[in-house]
Amino acid sequence: MNNFDFCSPTYFVFGKERETEAGRYVKKYGGNKVLIHYGGGSVVKSGLLDRVKKSLTEEGLSFIELGGVMPNPRSGLVYTGVELCKKEGVDFILAVGGGSVIDSAKAIAMGAVYDGDFWDFFSVKRPEKALPVGTILTIAAAGSEGSGDAVITKEEGMLKRGSGGDCLRPRFSILNPALTQSLPAYQTACGATDIMAHVFERYFTNTKEVEITDRLCEAVLLTMLKEVPRVIEDPNNYEARANIMWAGMVAHNNLVGVGREQDWNSHGLEHELSALYDCAHGAGLAVIFPAWMTYVLDHDVLRFAQMATRVFGCEMNFQNPKATALEGIWRLKKFFTSIGMPINFKELGAREEDIDYMVEKFGIGIGKTGGFVALDREAVTAIYHLAL
Amino acid sequence: MNNFDFCSPTYFVFGKERETEAGRYVKKYGGNKVLIHYGGGSVVKSGLLDRVKKSLTEEGLSFIELGGVMPNPRSGLVYTGVELCKKEGVDFILAVGGGSVIDSAKAIAMGAVYDGDFWDFFSVKRPEKALPVGTILTIAAAGSEGSGDAVITKEEGMLKRGSGGDCLRPRFSILNPALTQSLPAYQTACGATDIMAHVFERYFTNTKEVEITDRLCEAVLLTMLKEVPRVIEDPNNYEARANIMWAGMVAHNNLVGVGREQDWNSHGLEHELSALYDCAHGAGLAVIFPAWMTYVLDHDVLRFAQMATRVFGCEMNFQNPKATALEGIWRLKKFFTSIGMPINFKELGAREEDIDYMVEKFGIGIGKTGGFVALDREAVTAIYHLAL
Numbered sequence: 001m002n003n004f005d006f007c008s009p010t011y012f013v014f015g016k017e018r019e020t021e022a023g024r025y026v027k028k029y030g031g032n033k034v035l036i037h038y039g040g041g042s043v044v045k046s047g048l049l050d051r052v053k054k055s056l057t058e059e060g061l062s063f064i065e066l067g068g069v070m071p072n073p074r075s076g077l078v079y080t081g082v083e084l085c086k087k088e089g090v091d092f093i094l095a096v097g098g099g100s101v102i103d104s105a106k107a108i109a110m111g112a113v114y115d116g117d118f119w120d121f122f123s124v125k126r127p128e129k130a131l132p133v134g135t136i137l138t139i140a141a142a143g144s145e146g147s148g149d150a151v152i153t154k155e156e157g158m159l160k161r162g163s164g165g166d167c168l169r170p171r172f173s174i175l176n177p178a179l180t181q182s183l184p185a186y187q188t189a190c191g192a193t194d195i196m197a198h199v200f201e202r203y204f205t206n207t208k209e210v211e212i213t214d215r216l217c218e219a220v221l222l223t224m225l226k227e228v229p230r231v232i233e234d235p236n237n238y239e240a241r242a243n244i245m246w247a248g249m250v251a252h253n254n255l256v257g258v259g260r261e262q263d264w265n266s267h268g269l270e271h272e273l274s275a276l277y278d279c280a281h282g283a284g285l286a287v288i289f290p291a292w293m294t295y296v297l298d299h300d301v302l303r304f305a306q307m308a309t310r311v312f313g314c315e316m317n318f319q320n321p322k323a324t325a326l327e328g329i330w331r332l333k334k335f336f337t338s339i340g341m342p343i344n345f346k347e348l349g350a351r352e353e354d355i356d357y358m359v360e361k362f363g364i365g366i367g368k369t370g371g372f373v374a375l376d377r378e379a380v381t382a383i384y385h386l387a388l
Numbered sequence: 389m390n391n392f393d394f395c396s397p398t399y400f401v402f403g404k405e406r407e408t409e410a411g412r413y414v415k416k417y418g419g420n421k422v423l424i425h426y427g428g429g430s431v432v433k434s435g436l437l438d439r440v441k442k443s444l445t446e447e448g449l450s451f452i453e454l455g456g457v458m459p460n461p462r463s464g465l466v467y468t469g470v471e472l473c474k475k476e477g478v479d480f481i482l483a484v485g486g487g488s489v490i491d492s493a494k495a496i497a498m499g500a501v502y503d504g505d506f507w508d509f510f511s512v513k514r515p516e517k518a519l520p521v522g523t524i525l526t527i528a529a530a531g532s533e534g535s536g537d538a539v540i541t542k543e544e545g546m547l548k549r550g551s552g553g554d555c556l557r558p559r560f561s562i563l564n565p566a567l568t569q570s571l572p573a574y575q576t577a578c579g580a581t582d583i584m585a586h587v588f589e590r591y592f593t594n595t596k597e598v599e600i601t602d603r604l605c606e607a608v609l610l611t612m613l614k615e616v617p618r619v620i621e622d623p624n625n626y627e628a629r630a631n632i633m634w635a636g637m638v639a640h641n642n643l644v645g646v647g648r649e650q651d652w653n654s655h656g657l658e659h660e661l662s663a664l665y666d667c668a669h670g671a672g673l674a675v676i677f678p679a680w681m682t683y684v685l686d687h688d689v690l691r692f693a694q695m696a697t698r699v700f701g702c703e704m705n706f707q708n709p710k711a712t713a714l715e716g717i718w719r720l721k722k723f724f725t726s727i728g729m730p731i732n733f734k735e736l737g738a739r740e741e742d743i744d745y746m747v748e749k750f751g752i753g754i755g756k757t758g759g760f761v762a763l764d765r766e767a768v769t770a771i772y773h774l775a776l
Contacts (some may be wrong), residue, residue, distance in 0.1 A: 001565075001630040003403025008396060014647065015391025177389075209627035212611045212635045219603035226599055239597035242389040246647070247600045255643070259402065259634070 001210055008253045010146050011172040017178050019136050022052050023059035029171035031092025034063040035378055037105045042277045043138065046182065052096055052136060060150045064088055069097060072274055073104040074107055075119060075154045076238045082111035082118055092183040095135045099142020102135050106150035106168045109133050122152055127165040135173040139180055140193030140245040141282065143198055143252025145173035153275060160271040177241035185232050189339040190282025192228040195248045196221060197285040201264045202257035204303065204372040216256040221311045223247045225335065232339050263369035266292045269383060272358040277350055286341035287348050290333045291387035296373040301325050389598055389647040393400025396641045397562040400532050404565050407524050409439050411447035417520055417559035422451040423473055423491045426484045431526065434570065438483055440524060446670035452476055457485060460662055461492040463507060470499035470506055485521045487530020489522050494538035497521050498505040503631050508542055515553040523561040528568055528633040529579030529670065531586055531640025533561035541663060542621045548659040565629035573620050577671025577727040580616040584609060585637045587672040589652045590761040592691065604644040609699045611635045613723065618719045648758035654680045657771060660746040665738055674729035675736050678721045679775035688715050733776045743772045
């Protein structure tokens with residue numbers, strides 16, 4: 001196990017109707033003038049935004065609003081938000097939505113206390129300070145409600161890049177699983193895939209002797225295999241929604257990834273897909289991961305066999321561990337298919353003729369990621385082809 | 389899943405030689421005048437205390453010392469510490485040791501900012517504030533390095549009682565697994581048993597639909613089954629020590645227990661053993677748990693069968709689930725025996741003729757605990773007898 005630091009100070013407020021406590025927690029964490037940040041009309045139509053505003057008003061807090069966050073959130077709205085915060089003297093940002101909204105809020109939070117261009121923190125700088133952010137989560141997926149990470153897409157060149165630092169961890173996050181019950185099956189499955197992907201990126205490591213984090217990773221994956229089909233079957237299943245929602249936080253606050261090298265190449269490979277086709281991040285991951293796994297399998301067959309047996313219930317083939325490993329990947333694909341996810345370019349609507357372009361763009365990221373297997377141009381090309 | 393709040397804000401500093409950073413973290417978390425609190429001579433003899441003092445001095449911090457914490461830490465030394473803190477204007481307590489030292493430090497931290505008797509927080513009050521505490525952990529066991537709990541024994545009547553509140557969570561905890569390599573096998577096994585016990589207290593619940601926390605509990609237990617025999621075999625196995633040390637934190641910062649009723653009767657039953665015989669807490673737990681499990685088994689046979697199959701690798705007996713459940717308990721006993729733990733009164737040195745006295749004393753706690761099965765006098769008596 002490698003040396004590590006870990007701090008996940010976010011105050012989690014979990015359960016039914018807990019969004020009505022938003023004002024109390026904004027106040028507790030020092031907010032006076034709040035920017036409420038959200039996406040499309042669903043938080044308005046569902047009445048959630050009104051409940052949140054009521055809660056803030058009851059605590060005597062003033063607020064302004066900025067809606068319009070898109071999936072794969074864009075830098076344009078971040079610039080608008082930064083300007084707004086500076087002009088209005090905002091001291092707290094409350095994100096009401098999913099990972100896109102939260103990431104956009106985090107980017108605004110960095111930019112609001114910085115004299116330069118916020119994009120610096122997605123290209124050349126690590127953030128050291130930011131306005132405090134609180135979240136009310138409406139989809140179990142990105143894990144941004146408990147993480148110090150954010151991903152933003154810059155419109156010029158559709159560059160999708162990440163930033164990270166402990167100052168980005170939310171002060172509080174309110175997780176009411178009932179808020180996710182209205183999500184369509186497809187979005188639910190995309191979110192679930194993202195959660196599993198956050199575990200895979202950490203699970204495949206060259207660090208030896210990391211049994212506790214291996215087992216914690218497996219715990220999240222096993223939970224997903226049980227609970228996700230239940231919400232696809234019945235979107236109103238509160239209990240399954242609750243298990244998935246908490247699993248989504250555990251998958252990405254880095255508790256399951258400490259002390260070990262992580263990979264994160266598949267996220268990079270997927271980012272090119274969602275940047276080009278504007279597909280859901282989770283759908284892109286369902287396409288990339290089985291292909292990536294197949295490509296890197298020989299690097300550590302027994303690690304893949306471990307996942308196959310411990311997570312997917314495969315019987316270990318002691319004569320041929322690789323057969324077990326491949327069976328695990330096959331079962332993962334079947335699982336993705338069963339919850340309505342695409343598992344190849346064709347199903348996603350991606351095109352073989354775009355591969356060279358994506359490889360070219362991915363090149364920028366090479367060297368920054370790839371803790372399990374470093375990928376060169378040839379490897380990236382091969383993985384995209386395996387995903388056809 | 390029940391509604392819950394969860395916040396584990398402790399900054400964890402994990403790995404080799406990291407105790408040399410103690411001064412930096414005390415400073416970061418606002419300490420100027422530090423009370424270094426520790427137990428017996430081992431932290432002195434090993435040179436650990438000197439390294440810590442050097443680190444504080446290098447940061448320009450002043451400090452006083454208070455050693456002498458005993459296992460099952462006593463109120464007497466807490467009173468001394470409280471007085472010392474008040475007199476010397478201590479603003480930070482640095483605990484160097486195991487759970488006993490940390491719990492003693494937490495009790496002093498509460499008392500130092502309170503006008504009344506600190507014991508109030510172990511009897512009639514919940515703590516709302518305390519001096520900040522940092523820890524340098526020397527044994528993987530109590531999980532106090534990441535928890536908001538403390539247990540103190542009052543000499544009069546040898547009352548062992550707990551207190552809890554988020555203000556007791558350490559600001560930072562330094563976990564260097566190498567510091568635990570000098571621990572004798574017996575103490576190591578006692579600590580491991582305590583870690584497993586913290587999971588059992590949470591695992592046996594009447595709350596339905598808690599798959600994620602079930603799986604996380606099982607992750608910790610599976611890790612212990614793999615790693616503990618390796619350190620008993622080779623105390624210098626750093627990697628196994630590291631996995632156990634992090635598992636010990638995960639087992640008790642309550643991540644694996646949120647959203648579910650917990651039990652904690654076995655800890656109460658054990659407290660009477662260690663109060664009366666001054667035995668190691670872990671040893672007492674190894675005696676109590678199999679007896680408690682056997683007694684309450686019929687309350688939820690399938691939950692015990694789940695543990696037996698998922699954790700102890702038993703094959704599910706679909707014709708007779710209770711046989712599977714019992715096999716799990718039997719394997720747990722075999723495991724405890726294999727790592728040198730006592731599993732009955734005789735091996736612990738406890739006496740049948742003391743049972744009535746212990747039942748009498750335990751009576752005080754009834755009603756406060758017992759989330760899985762509420763125990764009456766008859767039940768407590770029966771469990772102690774099952775442990776003979």
